Every structure is written in structure tokens, then in C-alpha cells.
Amino acid sequence: MEFDLQQAVLLHKSLQAHLLQTETLVANLVINLKPNSVLNITEINRVLAAIATNNHQVSKALLLISTKLAENNHNQTDPAIKSALIAAMDNSNQIRSWMAAWPQIDYLVRMQVPAKRRKLFHKTTAENDITISQLSAYDSAFEDLRVLLSTNSQGADALNHGCFPDISLPNSVFLENVHAAYRLMLAQGHATQSQFIDVGCGCGMKVLQASKFFNHAVGLEYDEGYANDAQKLLAQMYVQNTLIIHGDGITFDDYKDFNLVYFYRPMRDTELLKNLEDKITSSVTPGTILFAPYNQFFYRHKDLNCAPIGGSLYLAKSTKAQANALRRKAELTGTFFNKPGNPVPSIWDPIIKVSYEKGFGLDNSNKMT
């Protein structure tokens, strides 16, 4: 039977209808995957299967359209059919790439169902542990870079004020705690407005590292030379979501604006360190995550109304039961944190977005179109 204009138009319409159907199924899946919704595994499996079937129809329609177009070109038949087929092929490369990406999206969803606990901290005490050995080499190289990037030694004013010089917490320890803090923020629903501050940021390496996890990373530093080093480092790296403030943590008035406050024993003077701890813990809002990896804070945390969560993290103005409940909720999040880049828009974007809100993602998602 002759292929006519009406069939060409119908083919176009059928492709559009299948794409629309995919969008509807994606929206349905997103409702089922939302944070805090109880996962209906049967329904999620049904929708995944329906999307796969629909994708098959989309690919079949695309193939038919391109075959008919090739035939039409060869036979030089009706120009009206040709233009109808060309219109149907509009966006075809993009649609093909969406179809090709589906197995990865399907995998992304299946990572989330059924819900599974993933611990916040992954410590091993085994001797000759492969990860510990590798991290120790990584920490040592990171420290070499920090020394290279610090052009100033401690100033006299900071020394007299009772400050410690810029002594660095090993970056691997920092990483495991900020990663856990990020997942706690996901559980709190705060991860999309995350504000981090390093009280006593030295030359700013931890602010740089934190900028990979959080929307905004601030470094507060008393020592002017260190603050200048930090500012220079972040400007040279073109890191947009950071700020260095030259100021005193004891009199800083904006702790309430942060949902993660990091302080690594900034002051040598024990009484002044207490003042700093008092100031931070009294001015943050309840539920703020504090990251304080040193003994004095560990011994004082109960008196300061903070509850331990794990690692060196504490929940401010909270009970142990509240901290435990939050930790358990955070253990149900995924471990993915990479902020989405600027990928080409895709029909799967709503799934990628809802997954990201729960800590799930594909490490190569920005290559996916």
C-alpha cells in the first residue's frame, strides 16, 4: 500500500503521544520517589516496566519515520510527505539520546528501592586496611599543598589573642564528617539551602573542600594573614559559592544563619575556647549540625545541650533521642552529593532531581543527555 501524507502525519502524532505518555509516567514515578513518601515497590516496578515499553514504541516510531524519509528522498515523491516526515524528525537526536540513557535512569531508580540503610560512617579498625593506607597518602599530599599555599605564618595579634596557628585536620577525617553532615541535612530537608561555616579557617582549604558539598561555604578567620591567604586561594580557583570573613568567632553574630558549623579547636587558651563554644552553641538554631573534632568539646557537649550523632558531629539544642532519630533517617539517604552541573535538558530530569534530593545520582550524570 502506498505511504501517504495522512500516514506521515499519524506517525508524527503517535511519536508525540508516546513521548507525552513517558512524561506522564515519569511524573507518576516522581510522586512515588519523593523524600518522605513510603516506597510502593509494586507500583514503582509497574511504572518502570511501562516506561521501558513506551520507550520501545518511541524508538520504533523514530525508526519508521527515518526509514520512510529515506524512501521518500530516494523516490523523490510527494514534497508534502517529505516535509511532514522532516517535521516528525525534529529533535530526533535528542530523543534518541534520552532513550539510550534509560538503562542508567532505570538503575538510578532501582538503587532506591527497596529502601536500604547505608551507615553515615564507615570506619575500620583493621590493620593494613587498604583504604586507610591510601587515605594516609592522600592526607599527606593534601597537607603538602596546604603548606605550599600558605604564604603567611601566624601573626602576633592572633598569637596574643590566644589563637592556635593554622594546624590542619586531616582532610580524609574532614571529608567523612562533612559527607555525613550532608546526608543529615538531606534528612532534615535542608540540603538545598545548605550553609557551612569554618570558624578559624586558616588558609581556606576546608572551605574549598566544603564548597563541593554545600550551597554556600564561609570561612571566618581572626588572623589577617591567614584570611588573606584564604581569600587569594578561593579567588584563584574561581570558587563562586564561598566567602572569607576576617573577624573574631567569639563576637561573630551570625551563627544562626548556618546549618553546619565546623570548628577545629581554634584557640589555645582554654577559657577563650570555652567562650567561643558557648557563643556558637547558644546562638545557633535548634537542629544545627556542629562539627567539633577535639576533646574539650566532647567533654562539654552535654552541658552545652548538644547531642552526639556519630563521628565528630553533634546536634545543637537537641536530645540524644532527636539525634538518634535524625541519624536513622539519614542512613536511609543515598551517598551521592555531586551538585548537578548544567546538563542538556532531558525527559528524565524530574527523576534525576528527586533522586538527588534523597542522595542518589549517577557519577556520570552530567555526561548524560
Ligand SMILES: C[S@@+](CC[C@H](N)C(=O)[O-])C[C@H]1O[C@@H](n2cnc3c(N)ncnc32)[C@H](O)[C@@H]1O
Ligand atoms: C587549628 S586551626 C584550624 C584550621 C582549619 N579550620 C582546619 O580545620 O584545617 C585554627 C584556626 O582558627 C583560627 N582562630 C583561632 N581563634 C579564632 C577566633 N576567635 N576567631 C576566628 N578564627 C580563629 C586560627 O587563626 C587558625 O587559623
